[in-house]
Amino acid sequence: MNAAASLDTTDVVDAELLDAQDALAPALPDTDVDINDVLTDEAVEDLANSGRERTRGTYQERFKAFATWCATRGRTPGPPTTEQNLVSYISHLKRAGVDFGTIRLTIAAVVHMNARAGHANWPPTDKAKAIYADARHEQREAGRSPKSAPPLDMERRQQILEACPDDLPGLRDRVIAHLGYYCRGRRSDLAKFRIASLEEVSDSLLIVRKWTSKNDKTDEGREYEIDDPEAIHDILTWRAVLRVRGEADPLKPLLRRVDQWGNLGPISGKGWGMTPHAINEATKRMAQRADLDVKDTATSHGWRAGVPADLGRLGYTADDIKHITGDWRSTEQVEKYRKVGRRRAGLTTDQSRRAQAIKELQTLRAGTQPEAPGTEPEQADTLEREGQDDA
Structure with missing residues (x-):
């Protein structure tokens, strides 16, 4: 130890x-x-x-x-x-x-x-x-730095979903995976979801509302639109189970503890159906069950990192991701997730024009002569600004 x-x-x-x-x-x-x-x-x-x-x-x-x-x-x-x-x-x-x-x-x-x-x-x-x-x-x-939870991106999420058993605890775990990924939820956010957080707009669109979150400065909260048919089916099926068991009061928690026999656990005195800690432990079990490559380090915070890591993999910048998701006030943490997504895909994290120019130097090794860069005014201004940044 x-x-x-x-x-x-x-x-x-x-x-x-x-x-x-x-x-x-x-x-x-x-x-x-x-x-x-x-x-x-x-x-x-x-x-x-x-x-x-x-x-x-x-x-x-x-x-x-x-x-x-x-x-x-x-x-x-x-x-x-x-x-x-x-x-x-x-x-x-x-x-x-x-x-x-x-x-x-x-x-x-x-x-x-x-x-x-x-x-x-x-x-x-x-x-x-x-x-x-x-x-x-x-x-x-000494090369030590704080370790972030590995992102539970689309690929890992799919592995988790495929490993979930076909029973009520497995359905509940699938709901955690869907909400965690699409709502970029912290464990505390997921634990706060209520039955009333769900709005079924149509067969192909579900709205999930997050009324409070760590960084929220207003009472407006956030809305997340889910149009993934598999996610919608699982979430609504779970809600239907709660209704049949008389546990679908709008203010009751959406996520609940379930034992191996399919019995729902009681709601705690503080109103938790699942505590944030329980959601974290459930996520760890899911990672182990799916035998993820990050099964020993995965935590529920990985759900929050999933979407920005995937968007980074697709080529979006940290600033793009921040505005697309609306879930971060600064780009610093988003940039960490973006880099992880890029590197996980075997891609370089620097997508600047300067990085592309350095990459072109590899053509010299093959004895070929790359084309000289253009001298248009806009390009010259860009190179001049980058040179000033270096200075």
């Missing part, structure tokens, strides 16, 4: 994050505290539970790992967390070889948990970030 893994598998100290909120208790009549400067109990609770559930869970996991480290060394994790404890823990992670993405997330988690407990912008992070920057530089120098 590597050092990074061991940090997350040790017994965890269940640190109480809100112990330090005594100062936020309601003012008593016989004190000098102005009640207008005091939060109500309800406001304290809402602040403690604020933020996206997925983000809160991730931060809690990282803070608990930090709390465990503190407890084994006689330190107090807080809140309030001392600057010295944070810096010491970040140093520990760096020396243990933990990837720099996790180190960065840990710093953010500690600051976030302190803020939730009433200690905004605490502890100071300049020293911890300096150690993080060193870890990032050292890991990149």
